[in-house]
Amino acid sequence: MSEEETLAEREPLQTENLITPKVSIKNLNAWFGTKQALKNINMDIRENTATAIIGPSGCGKTTLIRCLNRMHEMTPGAAAKGHVILDDTDVYDKSVDPVVIKRRIGMVFQRPNPFPTMSIYDNVAAGLRLNGIRDRRLLDNIVQESLEHAALWEEVKNDLSKPGSSLSGGQQQRLCIARALAMQPEVLLMDEPTSALDPIASSKIEELIHGLKKDLTIVMVTHNMQQAARVADFTAFMYLGELIEYGRTKQIFENPQKELTERYISGKFG
Numbered sequence: 001m002s003e004e005e006t007l008a009e010r011e012p013l014q015t016e017n018l019i020t021p022k023v024s025i026k027n028l029n030a031w032f033g034t035k036q037a038l039k040n041i042n043m044d045i046r047e048n049t050a051t052a053i054i055g056p057s058g059c060g061k062t063t064l065i066r067c068l069n070r071m072h073e074m075t076p077g078a079a080a081k082g083h084v085i086l087d088d089t090d091v092y093d094k095s096v097d098p099v100v101i102k103r104r105i106g107m108v109f110q111r112p113n114p115f116p117t118m119s120i121y122d123n124v125a126a127g128l129r130l131n132g133i134r135d136r137r138l139l140d141n142i143v144q145e146s147l148e149h150a151a152l153w154e155e156v157k158n159d160l161s162k163p164g165s166s167l168s169g170g171q172q173q174r175l176c177i178a179r180a181l182a183m184q185p186e187v188l189l190m191d192e193p194t195s196a197l198d199p200i201a202s203s204k205i206e207e208l209i210h211g212l213k214k215d216l217t218i219v220m221v222t223h224n225m226q227q228a229a230r231v232a233d234f235t236a237f238m239y240l241g242e243l244i245e246y247g248r249t250k251q252i253f254e255n256p257q258k259e260l261t262e263r264y265i266s267g268k269f270g
C-alpha cells in the first residue's frame with residue numbers, strides 16, 4: 001500500500017454507506033434571479049476528507065460551495081432551496097443563525113484577500129476579537145496555532161506587526177487560511193485556492209490541505225484536474241448546474257461511469 005493512498009482509498013468500499021456524512025446535501029437548488037444555477041444536488045461529504053468540485057466554467061461549482069455556508073443568499077437576487085445538513089443541523093432551517101454556520105463552515109477565496117491595512121497578527125485575530133475575545137494571551141496562542149496550522153508561522157513569527165499585504169501571494173493565501181482556521185471551523189471551503197499562485201506556492205497549499213484533513217473536512221473548487229487528483233479523496237463533476245458524477249477521485253479519473261465525465265476528464269471539452 002503506497003503512502004500516497006488516502007484513508008478513503010484504503011477503506012473497503014462497502015463501508016462507505018455506513019459512515020455518517022459530515023455534510024449531507026439534499027435536493028439543493030439555487031438561483032440568481034430567474035436563472036437556475038444549481039439543479040437538485042444530492043451529495044454526502046465524509047468527515048476528514050478533501051472533496052474536489054470540478055467542471056467547466058459556469059457549471060455552478062462556486063455556487064454550490066457558497067450554498068453550503070449560506071454565502072450564496074448574500075448576493076442580491078440570489079436564492080437557495082433544499083437542505084444542507086451539517087452533522088444534525090439543517091443549515092437552511094429557519095431557526096439557524098447564518099453567522100453560526102459561517103463560523104462552523106469557513107471559506108478561503110480564489111484571490112488572497114487579507115485585510116490590507118491590518119498587521120499579520122490582526123488579520124488572524126480579527127474574527128476572534130469580533131467574537132469578543134480580548135484576552136491577549138489567549139489571542140496570542142490562537143494566532144500562533146493558526147499560523148502554525150497554516151504552515152506560515154516560521155516565515156512570519158518575527159514580523160507579526162507588518163501588514164498582511166507585505167507578504168507574497170502564496171503567503172497571503174496561507175494567511176487567509178490561518179484567518180479562517182482561527183475560528184476553528186469544522187468544514188473549510190476553498191474556492192480555487194491556488195489559481196492566483198505560482199507552482200511552488202500552489203504545492204505548499206496542496207501539502208497544507210493534506211495536513212488539514214486530519215482536523216477538518218475540506219471542499220474545494222478547482223479547475224486543475226491534476227490538483228484534484230493529487231489532493232482530493234472524492235471528486236464531484238458538475239455540468240450546467242447538475243451533479244453528473246461523484247465518487248472516489250481515483251474512480252472518477254480512471255473509470256468514470258458517465259460519458260460526459262469521461263469527455264471532460266479527457267479534455268474533449270472544458
Ligand SMILES: Nc1ncnc2c1ncn2[C@@H]1O[C@H](COP(=O)(O)OP(=O)(O)OP(=O)(O)O)[C@@H](O)[C@H]1O
Pocket residue numbers: 032035037055056057058059060061062063064075
Ligand atoms: N452574481 C451573479 N449574478 C448572476 N448570475 C451569476 C452570478 N454568479 C454566477 N452566476 C451564474 O450562475 C452560474 C453558475 O456560476 P458559478 O460561478 O457557480 O460557476 P462556476 O462553475 O464556479 O464557474 P467558474 O469556473 O467560471 O468560476 C453561471 O451561469 C453564472 O453565470
